[in-house]
Amino acid sequence: MSLTRRPSDTPASEPAEAPAVKTTPAAALDAYTGDPNFMTSLARGLIVIQAFTQQSPQMTISQLSVKTGLSRAAVRRCLYTLTKLGFAGAEDGSRYGLRPRMLTLSHSYTASSTLSTAAQPILERMSATLRESFSVATLDGDDIVYIARTTVDRVMVAVDLHIGSRLPAYCTSMGRVLLAYLPPDKLEQYLARVELIPRTTRTITTVDKLRLALRNVRRTGYALVDQELEVGLRSLAVPVYAPSGRVVATINLSGHAPRMPVYDMQTRFLPHLRNAANELGVFLR
Known part of the structure; x- marks a missing residue:
């Protein structure tokens, strides 16, 4: 005798996954x-x-x-x-x-921005004294945006960085500083949506590790990123505070890892960055 399977006995097929929709x-x-x-x-x-x-x-x-x-x-x-x-x-x-x-649009910003106008001569003075490359950036969405920058000939990176350049915040020293001092709710929103793409084998690619790195930034007052954005590139950044106590920007130093040991960055260059950040903060008062 053949058994007739009732519709309710038929195994339900799993719904097919909806194709990912690319947001534009x-x-x-x-x-x-x-x-x-x-x-x-x-x-x-x-x-x-x-x-x-x-x-x-x-x-x-x-x-x-x-x-x-x-x-x-x-x-x-x-x-x-x-x-x-x-x-x-x-x-x-x-x-x-x-x-x-189109450059007139960026010039309008740099000419009218107190932060950008004040930062450039500070960076140029440091660059002339220390013969290294320095930058100032702010956070725009999930990226950092360069608003002032000086370079020396010996610093060569794969990405052509200039005023207006954007880089992902999660794997840059300036981005780590700006993320670390976000209000807790804003930071959690960022961590929930960010895609941690490995730029090198050293890049932090888990939210837990990134959260730990940001906690360390708040503890020490600086971020040091070692070849996470690009192989051979090491960078150090500190926060710039507004009179209200809010972090509004960050200053960083970048250079070739082989000639710039971590110890040198922390002992020789970190005091210069902190002094520059304090000086820049005065212009915001």
Whole structure:
């Protein structure tokens, strides 16, 4: 006698996993839907501008559409406006890139920023005295952004760093300082969303280890990152405090690991960084 299996006896099949959805910059604009004061067209233009990078200095409308998540029509209108105003252009009529006039935007920031204006001469004085490279950065989202920088010829890194450059906070000394002094709720939000990509074999790639490293930064008052961003690159950073006691920026020293031992960084250079941070903090009062 054959047994008939009832529907309820049939093993339920496991639901297939939904494909991962790649978040695009344009998707973030949905949060402002219904806000009458939010200029969506301006936001779209800024998204297009930020899509151009050192790795992708020129792109077609289609490529920009894919990268930003904006429609081709929206990208075309943004590029048309930017081209008319002299901020972008296309040499061959199809591949667009930014134009030198875009530098006026960054100049407007550095010229109007007390922090950036005050930091540059301090860094230049240290660089002239110590013959090393120094930088000042602030936190923007999950990245650090360079707002002042000096370099010496012997410091060579794979990434071309300059004012406006961005690097991930989790694997840089300046990022560790800025993360360590975040309000607890902000830090937890960051740790919940950050993707800890190994840049080298030394990069911290677990939240527990990163949390421990940040706790150590608060304990010692500085961050030392040894070849986690790039092999051969070692860096040291300290916080810059506003009069309110809030950490608003960070100063760092970077150099080749073989010629810059950890002990030297902690004993010879750390006092200079702390003095510079204190000096810069005075300008914020």
